[in-house]
Amino acid sequence: MATGVTATAGTTRGRSRLRAALRVTAAVFGAYAFAWGIAAFGSALGALAGLAPAEAVTAASLLALLVLPVAALWAFAVPRAVMGWVLLGGGGALMTGVACAVRMALP
Amino acid sequence: MSRVGGPNRGTPRKGKLISPALRAAMLWPHTWAGVTLGGLLMLVFFMGSLAVFAQEIDRWMMPATRVEAAGVPISLDHLSLDRAVRPVVERLAAGRAVRDWYVQLPEPRRPVMALRVRTDQGNAGGMATVDGTLLPPVGTLGASSFFYPLHYSLHLRAGFVGYWIVSFASVAMLVGLISGVIIHARIFKDFFTFRSWGQVRRSLLDLHNLTGVLVLPFHLMITVTGIVIILPIVLPAGVQTLYGGDIDRFYTDALGGYERPRTGIPAPLAPLDPMVAEARRLWGGGEPAVIFVHNAGDAASYVRINRDTGDRISLDVEPVYFDGVTGALLQHRRPGPMVATHRVLSGLHFAAFEHWPLRWLYFLFGLSGCVLIGTGMLHWMEKRRVAHGVRPGVGWRTVAAATCGTTTGLLIATLAMMLANRLLPAAVPSRELVEVAVFFLSWIGAGLHAGVRTVGNPPWSGQCTAVAGLAAACVLLNWITTGEHPVRALAGGDWAILGVDGVLALTALASWRVARRLAHRPMRMVAPTNAEVSDHA
Structure with a gap:
């Protein structure tokens, strides 16, 4: 909100804007990447556990949808803005990577 | 903007689920999600509320379809597909070779049948009464083809762009709802507070909190289930992993679909009425809602019969497929438990079930979503006005x-x-x-x-x-x-x-x-x- 802006100097303002941009992009793209990772990883895991493909995809996607808004809000609550990106984006990429590996292993 | 860094300044108390620092941190996304996407969400909630009564608005906008049959129970005992529907299809085709067609059977809220015919020289559509009389063109998209698609796709069909935009706004709505709950830790105290005689700004905030709390379960449900319906399209990670990104193959597999190409060998269509009777037997009761004839007039023609979902929450239409030439059963596959859950969640959003009090509640609760969004934006305006002065x-x-x-x-x-x-x-x-x-x-x-x-x-x-x-x-x-x-x-x-x-x-x-x-x-x-x-x- 506007209340704190008046008290801060120009450079702090720029840095705060950068932090805000980091948080917003982490909330939008990082959280989506994280949800993507859950849905991909969950689908692969489900197929590995013997679920029908459509069942695995649906279950994992529903779970990912529940996590998505919470992950987006967490990007605003985490003390350091960069951590939001690292954990959401990195976690999403890691899970997607594992899912790809599992898919290769699947018949 | 500086509130983003809020958690650094607060002193989080151990053992408390919602610390003041967390509340402060939640205010920023709550505010700006609302200010930036509130208008779009207003459109989605308003058109969604209208869509609850799309059939009724259609009757209003299409006077020719206000047939007296309303109120009279319509069942297939009165309607023969072979005698009443197929001649209408022929008339719509007007001599052109029919490739596919479908008919939505009459129901109490739409006492006429709606047909769509695809021929080798363009498409034709129309509405007909139960006795097979083709009505003049309605000349309007009505609520079901304009207000309702505006609600979920903004009429931006290409590349599902509209789906993506609406889903993005819906996630923002969820973010707004969850952060709103966190901001108002004293939520149940606020809930019983309504100071309509006080300041405008104060009563706006009260109304915002009142609708936000009272109708919160509905708003959460309707927003989540709205995304759930198109989830395989807007979050295709699983489809990418297990179906190589082929969304059609996923849907065919999940929903018990069936398809086969034309052979080019002509063959007549078998009687449809016995197929409907067999479908009803397989469903164990229930009414047919839509009948599709694919590859019409071809040796590879097949017929799909969808069940009416008016008697249940689930949107599972239990499609039954028949061979169009022999009339033999081709496929009737029920979805697995997870897909069935998806169908129930989708059905909770569609509210296609026959239940008038619930329809009115969906309508009013949907409008309360507009009140929630609108009062939030008004509150922001009033608060900002105080900060800025009168200019x-x-x-x-x-x-x-x-x-x-x-x-x-x-x-x-x-x-x-x-x-x-x-x-x-x-x-x-x-x-x-x-x-x-x-x-x-x-x-x-x-x-x-x-x-x-x-x-x-x-x-x-x-x-x-x-x-x-x-x-x-x-x-x-x-x-x-x-x-x-x-x-x-x-x-x-x-x-x-x-x-x-x-x-x-x-x-x-x-x-x-x-x-x-x-x-x-x-x-x-x-x-x-x-x-x-x-x-x-």
Whole structure:
């Protein structure tokens, strides 16, 4: 909100804007990447556990949808803005990577 | 903006689930998700609320389909597909070779059948009565083909762009709902507080909290299930992993679909009525809703019969497939438990079930979502006005004008389209598109009016007067052009027309009162105090 802006100097303002941009992009793209990772990883895991493909995809996607808004809000609550990106984006990429590996292993 | 760094400044207390620092951190996304996407969410919630009564609004906008059959139980005992429907298909095809066609069977809320025929030289569609009489073209998209698709796709079909935008806004809505709950840790105390005689800003916040808390379960449910319906499209990670990104193959697999290509060898279509009887036996009761004939006239033709879901929450239509030439059963596959869950969640959103009190609740709760979003934006405006003084800047004016354009402006556009529906002669070429043009032009007009006239306040009073006038004109013109006034509709038991006219009349009355009150309200010229500026949370 506007209340704190008046008290801060120009450079702090720029840095705060950068932090805000980091948080917003982490909330939008990082959280989506994280949800993507859950849905991909969950689908692969489900197929590995013997679920029908459509069942695995649906279950994992529903779970990912529940996590998505919470992950987006967490990007605003985490003390350091960069951590939001690292954990959401990195976690999403890691899970997607594992899912790809599992898919290769699947018949 | 600096609130983003909030958690650093607060001192989080151990052992408390919602710390003051977390509450402070949640305020920023809550505010800006609302200010930036509130207008779009207003459109989605408003059109979604109208979609609950899409059939009733259709009857209002398509007078030719107000057949007396309403109220009479329609069952297939009276309707033979082979005797009543297939001749209509032939008439629609008008000598061209039919490739595929489908018919939506009559039901109490739509007492006519709707057909769509794809021929080798273009498509044709139309509506016909139960006895097989083809009705003249309705000349309108109505609520089911305009307001309803606007709700979920914004009519941006290419590349599912509309789905993506609406889903993004829906996630923002979820973010707003969850952060709203966290911000208001004293939620149940606030819930019983409504100070309508206090300051405007205070009562706006109270109304925001009241709708936010009271209808929270519905808002959470409707937003989540709305995304759930199109989840495989907007989050195709699983489809990418297990289906190589082929969304059609996923849907065919998940929903028990079936398809096969044409062979090019002509063959006649087997009687359809025995197939329907067999489908009903497989369902263990239940009514058929839609019958598709694919590859018509070909040796590889097949028939799909969907079950009506009016007697259940789940949107599982239990498709049954028959060979079009032999009439033999090809496929009837039930979904697994997870897909069935997905169907129930989708059904919770669609509210296709036959239950009038719940339909009204969906409608009213959907509108309460508009109240929640609108009061949130108004609260932001009032709070910012206090911070800025009485001459607000360009940013404030933009948000104020957008708020006005997406609330009263949206109502004006909707009502103008309904008015055009009653005013345009049937002979106007591309009549349905002219109606759509009226919708968008009046919306743009209302938006421009809001943009130009927003100085200290958006032109609420003027736009409310326009809403009142348009709504009243709709009721009057329905009477003049169709001869059906509310009293006659009541006597004839035509609840669809009575309902639409009644809501229109209520809208006119309420908008008129609001316009009068706003016109007599003195302009607020209160000097801001520090206490007021920081008064939230």
